Amino acid sequence: MKLLDQFNRPLRDLRISVTDRCNFRCPYCMPAEIFGERYQFLPKPQLLTFEEIARLTRIIVRLGAVKVRLTGGEPLLRQDIEELVAMLDSVDGVEDLAMTTNAYLLPAKIDALKAAGLKRLTISFDSLDDEVFRVMNGGRSGLKKVLAGLEAAEAAGYSPLKINAVVQRGVNDHTLVDLARFFRNRGHILRFIEYMDVGNKNGWQMKQVLPSADVVEIINAEMPLEPVPGNYFGEVARRYRYADGSGEIGLISSVTQPFCGSCTRMRLSPEGRIFTCLFAVEGVSLRDPLRSGATDDELEAIIRATWGDRNDRYSEIRSSLTQELRERRKKVEMYHIGG
Ligand code: SAM
Ligand code: SF4
Numbered sequence: 001m002k003l004l005d006q007f008n009r010p011l012r013d014l015r016i017s018v019t020d021r022c023n024f025r026c027p028y029c030m031p032a033e034i035f036g037e038r039y040q041f042l043p044k045p046q047l048l049t050f051e052e053i054a055r056l057t058r059i060i061v062r063l064g065a066v067k068v069r070l071t072g073g074e075p076l077l078r079q080d081i082e083e084l085v086a087m088l089d090s091v092d093g094v095e096d097l098a099m100t101t102n103a104y105l106l107p108a109k110i111d112a113l114k115a116a117g118l119k120r121l122t123i124s125f126d127s128l129d130d131e132v133f134r135v136m137n138g139g140r141s142g143l144k145k146v147l148a149g150l151e152a153a154e155a156a157g158y159s160p161l162k163i164n165a166v167v168q169r170g171v172n173d174h175t176l177v178d179l180a181r182f183f184r185n186r187g188h189i190l191r192f193i194e195y196m197d198v199g200n201k202n203g204w205q206m207k208q209v210l211p212s213a214d215v216v217e218i219i220n221a222e223m224p225l226e227p228v229p230g231n232y233f234g235e236v237a238r239r240y241r242y243a244d245g246s247g248e249i250g251l252i253s254s255v256t257q258p259f260c261g262s263c264t265r266m267r268l269s270p271e272g273r274i275f276t277c278l279f280a281v282e283g284v285s286l287r288d289p290l291r292s293g294a295t296d297d298e299l300e301a302i303i304r305a306t307w308g309d310r311n312d313r314y315s316e317i318r319s320s321l322t323q324e325l326r327e328r329r330k331k332v333e334m335y336h337i338g339g
């Protein structure tokens, strides 16, 4: 029987966060003043093993998921991540296997990832201005390292890449046209993401959000755009193509044009909790029953019940919440469950 949530949304995508650690400190995600030297990340025994992740993936795929994405934290920090890629690639029913990364470690890892069966890559890349780029990753990397990662991905045949750029008003909004031109010329799909109030640690304020409609206007003024109809149910990015046929961009507008109605994503955290929304407060532990000897059928029943109860639509109600109510809601952090 088809698994549907309270709003009839099927389960189609599984996002697996393989670590809560990161080598960057993007202020919109893991501000350095909070995630300092002494910050306690999850100890290794608490992380799901690759075998545990593969087992849960098999069950979640049975329930309808066809797309799997590895994320984090920074997924390339998880030791031998290519072994997990190979294990997931051999799960029957996984039609798409992708990863989102900041690309810093890609040159060393790309061949192993490709050989293991990774199909698609998304690289996060917020600006081509070295100074702005550094500000947006908390001073952990200049452009050069990440460009090397991008080139390694291209050389391994990952094309087109998806490129994620978080847009923050007053931080990188003056560098968007350059970014668009650069990725258009390289044949990749740049997606502008509205800065979101994920978690409670980034100090998000509405005035820091540049609405996607403004981004379209800025790009369109330099390189004319026309809208493209969506590809499939559950696609989060609104697409525009360059009128001269030279490629396309996407807009992920969680703040100004929420897409909860077609949200088909389940998230698995590094310590084995499932979350049914990026802005969730609570997750449901699969690791505890799994490590206490639950059978596949018992785990499946928990996942079914969790998805069946799902009624999340945070982005649609965000604007009705006061700043105080938003701040009081103890949401899970982005670095913990991935984008
Ligand atoms: N470390 C990897 C990376 O940065 O690509 C994967 C994990 S990261 C949490 C996934 C995506 O979430 C990245 O593209 C990042 O830019 C985006 N992201 C993080 N915090 C965000 C926020 N507050 N608003 C919008 N996007 C955010
Ligand atoms: Fe790390 Fe990615 Fe978060 Fe930046 S967005 S701090 S790279 S997890």
Ligand code: SF4
Residues within 6 Å of the ligand: 254, 258, 259, 260, 261, 263, 264, 276, 277, 278, 279, 312, 313, 314, 315, 316
């Ligand atoms: Fe999906 Fe939650 Fe985002 Fe809505 S707010 S699109 S339900 S993750």
